[in-house]
Amino acid sequence: MAEMPMLAVDALHAWYGESHILHGVDFTVNEGEVVTLLGRNGAGKTTTMKAIMGLVGRREGSIRYRGTETIALRPDLIARAGIALCPEERGIFASLNVTENLLLPPVVASGGLDLPTIYALFPNLKERSASQGTKLSGGEQQMLAIARILRTGARLLLLDEPTEGLAPVIVQQIGRTIREIKARGFTVLLVEQNFRFAATVADRHYVMEHGKIVDMIPNAALSSNMGKLHEYLGV
């Protein structure tokens, strides 16, 4: 029997009000992998992340985490099962300082990183611990948004475009961070527009179009599939 995937998404449909956005999304993520969702603007990548977290109006299909069905669970119970989201808009709270933002998500299981480790990974956060969360630079806010979910003991991290709009040195730092957390045994589902960046961190890539997965490319086969990818992503 094949090993059970950590996350198995099957025939996932999702709606915002009346608009039907996901039309049967299928993919799996194995424990310890970094897997990306690539796709053009509006393909449904963020919606897939939100649907996994229970944050869309309505969803149907199946989302199993370590074999347990979560499609009908409330977001807080999905989080308590061990999944954590770093949202596209980062979601740093303006009325909380950096430390409060960092300590906000409750610990859901053992095995999260402790504060000294987090400060070693993200030294800026320690220096700026008393600043208002939204007074940080874009890069620092992104670090904070990632650091915040490393503490909680969640083992599957959903990172939605963590490099969006950031300077190349910051993008590199985020790349190092992702490799570091992979080395520590975390599993990552990563949304990216920039597949050159994705190639430096991921094991496999899923391509989304119009609310469906249309292809899966192992990272090793990326270069031989460049033509196809350019077409998918329109770059």
Next chain:
Amino acid sequence: MFTIFGIPGPLLFGQLLLGLINGAFYAMLSLGLAVIFGLLNIINFAHGALFMMGAFVAWMLLNYAGIGYWWALLLAPLIVGAFGLVLERTLISRLYKLDHLYGLLLTFGLALVIEGLFRNEYGSSGMPYQIPSALQGATNLGFMFLPNYRGWVVVAALVVCLATWLLIEKTKLGAMLRAATENAPLVQAFGVNVPRMVTLTYAGGVALAALAGVLAAPIYSVNPNMGSSFINTVFAVVVIGGMGSIIGSVLTGFGLGIIEGLTKVFYPEASATVVFVVMAIVLLTRPAGLFGKAA
């Protein structure tokens, strides 16, 4: 007898004290309203009725069960808070997905029903509630006599406001509340049971109103209209202070009480309207309120 600006000192200080007392109640009530509005996005029009219930529960505890003032300070907020918890679970929670106006209509209707029920049972003439023996009498401050109970109310209100502020601004629980006020779905996606937090926040705001009601019982007679006579001004306080601002509601509550008191001395004809004049001026110059964040 000494005078200030031609006004006899005792008259001036007497009205200032009255203003400070009213301000204490404005502050405690608008504080609860602000916390509830922040998280639930509902303007709790039932707040005055729940304040009144606090006073009535204290009166009932005394007259039906022989339980005195000090226990009532603890029990009435718990009892009325539990009532608020039931209201939120059974009625208010059904409205979160709808327009604000529905919450306003529901809580306004609840206020009318609650007040009507008490009026039916107890009439509207009001019933006295004795000042507890430890707080009877007055203290000579040199420039005026301060009734001990009134001094206690001002101090108690300040302590309650400060404690609420500390809870919200300086604790882990408060950080969670502030975060959920900003972005409740994300906080829930981090594993926090936000619906339960919303229920407890409503109950907490209601308990605060009931506590104010108990404090008010010996000063104003216990009657079904005691909430509605306050609540208009309290809504003005919330608007002036800035919707949802904790500090804003406390400072504005005390400030407006004092302004009202002074107006009674210097220009009594305007004392009933001065609050609304202030509100109009503030809204014209700072639409988000004195302490509110511009939208």
